[in-house]
Amino acid sequence: MRTILVSGGAGYIGSHTVRLLLEEGYRPVILDSLVTGHLSSALPEVPFFKGDIADGLLVRNIVQDLGIDAVIHFAARSLVGESMQKPDLYFHENTAKTNLFISALLSAGVKRVIFSSTAAAYGIPEQVPIPEAAATIPVNPYGASKRMIEQSFPWLEKAYGLEWISLRYFNAAGALFDGSLGEHHTPETHLIPLILRTALGRQEQISIFGTDYPTPDGTCIRDYIHVLDLAKAHILALAALEKGVGSGVFNVGTGSGHSVREVIETSRKITGRNIPVLECPRRPGDPAQLVAEADKIRTTFNWSPGYSSLDQIIESAWAWHRKNPDGFPH
Ligand code: UDP
Numbered sequence: 360m361r362t363i364l365v366s367g368g369a370g371y372i373g374s375h376t377v378r379l380l381l382e383e384g385y386r387p388v389i390l391d392s393l394v395t396g397h398l399s400s401a402l403p404e405v406p407f408f409k410g411d412i413a414d415g416l417l418v419r420n421i422v423q424d425l426g427i428d429a430v431i432h433f434a435a436r437s438l439v440g441e442s443m444q445k446p447d448l449y450f451h452e453n454t455a456k457t458n459l460f461i462s463a464l465l466s467a468g469v470k471r472v473i474f475s476s477t478a479a480a481y482g483i484p485e486q487v488p489i490p491e492a493a494a495t496i497p498v499n500p501y502g503a504s505k506r507m508i509e510q511s512f513p514w515l516e517k518a519y520g521l522e523w524i525s526l527r528y529f530n531a532a533g534a535l536f537d538g539s540l541g542e543h544h545t546p547e548t549h550l551i552p553l554i555l556r557t558a559l560g561r562q563e564q565i566s567i568f569g570t571d572y573p574t575p576d577g578t579c580i581r582d583y584i585h586v587l588d589l590a591k592a593h594i595l596a597l598a599a600l601e602k603g604v605g606s607g608v609f610n611v612g613t614g615s616g617h618s619v620r621e622v623i624e625t626s627r628k629i630t631g632r633n634i635p636v637l638e639c640p641r642r643p644g645d646p647a648q649l650v651a652e653a654d655k656i657r658t659t660f661n662w663s664p665g666y667s668s669l670d671q672i673i674e675s676a677w678a679w680h681r682k683n684p685d686g687f688p689h
Pocket of ligand 1 (some may be wrong): 376439513530548549550551553565566567568569580581619645
């Protein structure tokens with residue numbers, strides 16, 4: 360059985376991936392600082408280390424004591440707005456610490472890493488859907504902090520034989536369909552959780568950030584991808600590295616997008632609740648459209664999204680929000 364160290368395994372995408380790893384016959388081990396992650400009762404009972412990815416001694420001990428075969432590295436800060444306010448925090452937490460983490464892994468003999476990257480690596484796209492080969496000129500420190508790690512990978516591959524896959528997520532969304540595990544950020548800035556909190560009466564209205572974009576209804580278009588489809592992409596990426604498919608960057612998105620208004624309309628339909636909106640100015644740094652060209656991951660990994668219709672995403676997220684209107688208890 361292969362043992363996989365999952366950094367950030369108590370976070371949103373990490374926790375769903377840990378569950379899927381178990382289902383697929385892997386042995387996941389979690390390393391999480393719990394700064395933004397949660398020890399939820401829905402998190403499976405697997406070896407858990409509370410600690411920092413930059414703690415080289417801890418990382419080497421985990422690798423040696425548990426016999427780690429590969430790593431899925433989620434642990435990171437991920438709020439674009441916060442990264443604009445505190446770029447140094449993002450370069451420290453995401454870039455510097457990841458570099459230390461990978462050095463410790465390599466020195467302990469781990470050569471396979473799946474990395475959480477982001478569509479924010481592209482910045483304002485020149486063409487949509489966005490192919491992996493598009494220019495990467497991030498427009499926020501969050502995207503830059505991830506892109507710098509991607510840029511280090513080919514050098515680490517050359518020098519030490521690192522085998523790596525970087526998954527550029529588009530808009531992760533949705534939850535387990537029974538509502539037992541889902542998305543909880545503090546503060547919450549993402550569209551779908553905020554809409555559903557409005558549906559629950561936890562906030563008065565949902566702000567629409569910009570109604571004058573060059574899109575059919577004037578609001579931004581994003582490629583929403585269900586967290587279970589994202590989790591599956593990691594399992595397939597691991598399998599690809601095991602098969603020697605080779606290192607590289609892959610978009611993880613559906614290839615089609617939905618506008619902010621469309622997401623609100625679908626949420627009204629699914630929740631049956633009134634969701635008041637407030638039309639606001641644009642939010643700085645938001646590209647009009649971010650939609651993945653998803654052919655590479657489909658053909659290379661034989662991956663395809665199974666749960667990423669807007670209805671399925673919102674139904675599952677609604678199940679989570681109704682069961683956990685205040686999120687995780689801690
Ligand atoms: N958005 C919005 N109101 C909100 C939060 C987000 O209109 O309260 C818009 C945002 O401008 C973007 C889209 O919804 O166009 C998705 O934003 P989110 O923060 O969920 O993800 P991002 O695309 O920034 O990663």
